[in-house]
Amino acid sequence: MALLRAKKEIKKLKLRNESSLSITKSLPKELLVEIAGKVASRSIVDLCKMKLTCKEFLSASEESCVYQHASMENFALIPLPWFTDEKETSFLNRCRNSGNLEILYREGMVQYFCSLTIVDSAFENIKKAALEGHHEAKYVYSMILMNCDEDEEKRKLGFDLFGELKSSGVSVIRCRKRVKTFVQSMWVKNPVVIRNQGFSFGCSGTCETGKKVVKHSTRWYEFEDEVDAVGVSCKYCDGVYELGLFCNVFKV
Numbered sequence: 001m002a003l004l005r006a007k008k009e010i011k012k013l014k015l016r017n018e019s020s021l022s023i024t025k026s027l028p029k030e031l032l033v034e035i036a037g038k039v040a041s042r043s044i045v046d047l048c049k050m051k052l053t054c055k056e057f058l059s060a061s062e063e064s065c066v067y068q069h070a071s072m073e074n075f076a077l078i079p080l081p082w083f084t085d086e087k088e089t090s091f092l093n094r095c096r097n098s099g100n101l102e103i104l105y106r107e108g109m110v111q112y113f114c115s116l117t118i119v120d121s122a123f124e125n126i127k128k129a130a131l132e133g134h135h136e137a138k139y140v141y142s143m144i145l146m147n148c149d150e151d152e153e154k155r156k157l158g159f160d161l162f163g164e165l166k167s168s169g170v171s172v173i174r175c176r177k178r179v180k181t182f183v184q185s186m187w188v189k190n191p192v193v194i195r196n197q198g199f200s201f202g203c204s205g206t207c208e209t210g211k212k213v214v215k216h217s218t219r220w221y222e223f224e225d226e227v228d229a230v231g232v233s234c235k236y237c238d239g240v241y242e243l244g245l246f247c248n249v250f251k252v
Contacts (some may be wrong), residue, residue, distance in 0.1 A: 024056050032060035040070040067091075067098035077185050078110055105129040105137040106182075113188050130161070136182075138165050139175040143246040146239055162242060163235040172242065180249045188250065 024032070036057060040047045047070070051058045060066070072095075079092065096103045108125030111118050123144070129137035138161060145158025166172055 024054050027056070029060060032056055033063045033065060036061045036063070036066045037069045040066045042071060044071055044074050064098040067095045068100050070095050070100060072100070072102040072106070077106060077182055101129045101132055101134040101137070105134050108137070109140065109182055110186060113183065114186050116189060135165065135170050136175050136178050139172065140179060142239075143243055146243050159235055159239040162239045166238070176242075176245060176249070179246075183249050 036047065036050065039050055040061070047061060047066075051061050075088070075092065079088075092103065096107075104125050108122045108129060111122030112126060115122065126137050126141050126144070130141035131138075142158045142162035142165065145154045146162065148154040148158070165175075
């Protein structure tokens with residue numbers, strides 16, 4: 001009796017699996033690719049597991065848009081060649097060639113702050129990732145622009161972009177913390193790009209709303225990483241306050 005019951009259970013399981021596979025086969029390729037992309041954006045481990053379920057998902061997972069949105073959470077911020085195997089390198093190259101914004105941002109950060117020769121191309125990488133929607137890249141890009149004291153147009157653009165980032169509901173504190181973690185993992189050779197700025201740009205002491213601005217100390221190393229610009233009522237004072245916190249990340 002026990003053997004007969006076991007055989008029935010196995011048969012039911014087979015029928016269930018066949019039913020699931022038949023449903024997968026009936027789904028359009030575009031939907032399978034979309035599902036694979038969503039999974040990849042959250043977990044590479046889950047994407048690998050999904051590939052093993054059926055050939056339809058295996059095929060869908062090989063589309064470029066899946067690699068474009070693949071999560072980099074399981075990979076080192078700065079991959080070291082002697083710790084990166086061939087499969088991992090191949091995967092990261094595929095993501096890079098597919099336009100993965102996280103890889104673009106990471107490479108831009110390393111090139112910009114760790115090199116003295118490819119700063120311009122690194123800046124373009126950060127800029128591209130920022131304008132295409134990468135939050136940390138937009139944060140860094142806006143800080144770099146706000147720090148351009150020799151170019152008022154660029155500096156104004158930096159304030160505008162930072163205002164957009166903050167008003168979009170993105171946690172600026174979270175962005176700053178993630179950038180700080182990244183910077184701490186690098187050997188920074190290009191700290192010259194982080195310079196002390198005055199607090200007078202765009203605001204003479206009274207904000208656009210007519211409220212008095214709380215003037216903050218220029219001693220940026222006293223700022224706390226956990227705080228936000230509370231009580232600041234214009235984007236210029238708000239941006240300068242955040243620029244102080246950004247400079248603090250570099251211990252300037």
